[in-house]
Amino acid sequence: MSKFNLNNRILMFAICSSIEYDLRKYLINNSENIEIPQALYEKAINRNKEIKSLNNTSNEEAILIELDMGDLVGMISGNAPIFEISASAKKAFLDIFDKVIPIRNKVMHTRPIEFSDRGTLEETLHTLDENVIFIKWEELIKTRYSLKNNPQKLIVETTFIPELDNTTKIYHNLPVPEFDDTGYIGRRKEINELLSLIESDKHQIVTVIGNGGIGKTAITVKALYELLDGTNNFGYEAIIWISLKTKTLSKGEFINISSSITEISSMYSNLHENMIKITENVDEDILTFMREFSTLLVVDNLETLPTSEIIDFFKKIPSNSKVLLTSRSGLGELENRYSLREMNKGDAREYFISLSKYYQLNLHEKPAKDIDGLIENHLYSSPLSIKWYITSIFFGTDPVVILSNKDGLVEFSMSNIIDNLSLTEIEVLWLLLVEGKPLSYGELDYYINPKHSHLLISSINKLSTTSMLRTSSKGNYDINNMAKDYLKTYRVPNTEFIKDVTKKRQVLNRMLQEIKTKNEADPYNPRSLFSNLKNENTKIASYYLINALEHSSKRDWENAENMIKKAENVAPDYFEVYKIKAFINAESGNLMDAITSYRIAIENAHDDIEKASVCYLFSVFYTIKIQDYIMAKELIEEAQKYAGKEPRITFERGRVHMYLGEFEKALEIFESIDTKELRTDKLLNQYASKVSELYRRMAGNYNNRDLKLKYVYLEKSINELNKLRHIDPMTCVVLMKALIDLTYIFSYEPALKLFISSFEGNMTLIQNNSSGYVNRLRVRIDNNESLLPEKIVRNGMNLGISFSERAKNITNKNKGIITKITDSFGFIRNAYGDYYFKVFDLKYDNPVVGDKVIFELRDSVKGPKAVRIKDVD
Incomplete structure (x- = not known):
């Protein structure tokens, strides 16, 4: 036996008509005991003017035919004593019809049917004659029999004629809801949000955005019918609907609609038919109508028309009217977009089960977990996809074959979107597809690498007007599964693009590893970056910051600034952006910008080590670039509060006191350091060079007549360096400064001997050094050639020569x-x-x-x- 299902509204219409027939018959059979109220009589006359000319018996029956179920129920309950209906029977009667009458009105006035409405009426069909026994439900029992034994005959005999919609004062041409098979299921929150936008006076153009088949039309129709029967806060006088849909689902296949509207002129003409025709200027008449009557103009499936051609028209919409659109891609800044996403798990499962039951299949008998997995992993949690799957099975297609041949579904749902995208927009989608995970703005910027940042921003904004690109609560971007399947089938990323992404990923990972190594080796180096692995944006920002430092090392300030701006765009709250920006500004001479950036960096630093690193560098800045040692002292002491006994900060504290002339305090600070804890050559060199420089400056307190005292401190200065196993280039500079100072006291023989031994012992280091002190040392050797050995002079004369x-x-x-x-x-x-x-x-x-x-x-x-x-x- 072939499966058979009955349209919900026809079924419900048949039940309601049967109940009304039996109610009228009850009143006619008991008419001698009652009178029809004047208000109901006038209501019937207004509906049928011919009633006045009928005889009394026919007149009474004709009047009852014009009345609604609610009127009939009211007459019966109002005359309960006359009909000898007990109080308990009356209560049971009214309890039942309190539920049935609202459903009847939805059915007769083509209002959207709720999921539970059919169940309520079916229960009434089977139990009303048992619960209300004072009425003979003969017609209802006949309908019940026909549904059970011969439903085909019931369809033939039932003609659904909607009643004239006199329940609302709003003029409208809303379509009959297309979800009668199951009734409208779920999305209560979304309906309320959409109604709020429609009734708000802040948003003149509202667009419901979503994939094809996601339920945009259904939720819009549902919301608008609720608007008709609700408070109508905006005060609409008309709702004019036009559909631009070009395809529909029929028997599990997507077919073209032959009468679809594909040109804007046809849209204007269609709208014109539902409005007052004043002139031959169609679009002007539409605007005049909307100016005279507060109108909600509803355009369904706007994406089928060229956007540019219709934007100018929408800009002319009078302020007392509004536009509601459904589209797969929006208009941009002109609209307030409401993004409709997939059904939630509960609603999607409920819809799946309802459709399965409606088509008399057994799909709903599967475990809930299996149903949820099928819907989420294969049917995109989309109402249309679920319906396509179930109707395809109903018409005989194997489920496995259905799921392996989704191209038609995907093409239907995503067409009219991707074809109109630019190359950059396509590359954003490709990147998300290739990476297979949500990406931050920084990652998109890094991998796409647009010529101008505004190009990427505009591309993201354009994609955000579609249903494909989504933003998570963390601000990352992703595409939905249906968009992924469309791209895999119709717009596959090319090999060159995939290789380019792979290469950039390798470059990024290699640089991040280098940053990690540098952080561990020297965390207070200005080129070290903290918290760079905090999130994807800080990773990308770190890449730009390293590039900025490389450009600045070559004094390429323009490109350095561009890299800083990119890092700032990607991670505006990342303190390292402003630390590096300050360092580069200081190097390029923009001192005020450097100060401002250091302050911002401190404000954005969170951990103690982050704050310590910025305060440390800010102190060095005041010491080296401005020579404001008081500010330098305040900042380095602040850094020590955060970092404790960190050697580098202690070194700098000692240096600042040295520059302030507080030599004893500086020496005390340096001597507090346990050199055994300095485990690298770099730290040992930093310590030795600071102490050596301190002794050299202490020697400078004495003039050249105090030869012995001056020599004592210069000897200490050089001896501190001689303790090192390896002297690095920076420490070598301190050595050369001490040697230069020695040349001024050669009259003291120990000074001359110390110079000769120190120069000979470190000649290779000095020769390979590139600082300016090499030339100064050569000059001092030349000036004292008569006092120095020939070999020293010969080697000294070669210093600084290329x-x-x-x-x-x-x-x-x-x-x-x-x-x-x-x-x-x-x-x-x-x-x-x-x-x-x-x-x-x-x-x-x-x-x-x-x-x-x-x-x-x-x-x-x-x-x-x-x-x-x-x-x-």
Whole structure:
């Protein structure tokens, strides 16, 4: 036997008509005992003018035919004593019809049917004759029999004729609801929110945005019928509806609507038919109507028309009227968008079960967990998708085949959206598809890398007017499953795009790892970044900040500023943005901007170590860039409150007191440091250089006549550096400053000896140093050549000279100049390039930078290297 289902409204109409027939018959059979009230008589006359001409018996029956169920029930309950109806029977009678009458009115006046309405009427169909026994329910019993034994005959015999809608004062042409099969299910919260927008005087254009099939039309129709029967706070006098839908679902397939409106001129003409025609100017007549009558103009499926052609018209809508749109993509800034998302789990399951029962299938008998999984993972929690699936099964398609052939469903739901997107907008969707997770604005900016930031922002805004791009509570962006399936089928990301994303991800991860390593090694370095892994936006901001630092190191201030702006756009609350911005501003000479940025960085820092790092750098800024040691002292002491006994901050505290001339306090601070806790060469160098500089400055308290006292402190200064196993370039500068100071007291013999031993012991370090103190030291050696050994003078005269340029003029492949030398290796240069060598290959004593040499070449894994090196001189 083939499955058969009966349209809800026809079924409910048949039940209501049967009940009304039996109620009228009861009143006619007992008419000698009552009179029809004058108000009901006039109501009947207004509906049928011919009643006056009928005889008494026919007149009475004709009057009752014109009355509604509520009127009939009122007459019976009002005359209960006359009909000898007991109080308990009357109460039972009224309790039943209190539920039935509102449903009857929905059915007769084409109002949306609720999910529970059919169940209520079916229960009444089967129990009314048992619960109300003073009426013979003959017609109702016939209907019940027909439904059970011959429903086809009931359809043939039942003609649904809606009553004239005299329940509202609002003129309207709203369509008959399309959800009669199950009644309207769920989305109560969304209906209330939409009604609030429609009735508000703040939003002249409201657009319900969502995928095709998500239920935009259904919720709009439901809300508007509630508006007709509600308070109508806005005071609408007319609701004019026009549908631009071009496809519909029929028997599990999507078919084109042959009479659909596809041009704006056709839309105007259709609207014109429902309004007062004054002139031949169609759109002007529409505006005149909306100016004279407070009108809600409803346009369903706006995305089928070109947006640009209709925006100008909507801008002319009079202030006393409004526009309500449903669309898969919005109009932009002109509208207030209401985004309709998927049905929640409970509503979707309820709808699935109701449809299964309606089509007399057994799908609803599955476990709730299986139903929920099917709806969420395969049917997008979309009403249309659920209906498509169930009707396809009803018409004989295998469920497995249905789910493996969703292309038609997806194309129907997503068409008219993606075809109109720009390349940047498509790339945003591709990126979200490739990454397979929600992405922050910063991630979108990094991977898409638009030429201008406003291009990405406008693309995100455009996509936000569609149902595809969503924003989570955390501010991340994602696309829905249906959009993903559409892209996989119709707009697949190309290979070049995927490879580009992969490469950028690798670059980002590598840089983040480098930042992590740098943070661990030197957390108070201005190039170290804290909390950069806090979220995706801070990760991306860190990438831009590192690039900004690289540009600033090359004094490329414009690109550095651009990178800072990108970081600020991505993570405006990230304190490191302002710390790095301050550091770069200080380096470029924008001191006021630097001060402002440091202050903002402190305000945005959260953890103690974050605040300590900013206060530390701010203190260094006041020390180095402004020489305001009082402010520097305040900030470094603030940093110490947050960081405790952090060595770098203690170093800086000592330095600030040194600059303030508080030498004893500075020395006390430095001596409080346990050097055994300084476990890296860098920290040891920082400590030694600070203490050495302190002693050098203490020596400066004495003039050159106090030779012995001056010498004592310069000796301490140099001895502090000699404790180091390895002196780095910055510490070497302090050494050179002390050596320069020694040259002014050569008349004191120990000073001369200390200079000679220190210079010879650190000659390689000094030769390889690039600071300006190298030239100053050369000048002092030149001025004192008569007091110094010849070798010291010869090596001193080579300081600061660019031997690399001289070497370029040597064209003999086996001759060159030593341009760099360390304890274990060095480099020789000539016109043909640089040659690496090992120190043990030198065949003469006391080699220094600048020596002219001859050598042999030998092949190695890394290229030719110099061996058997001899001094030319």
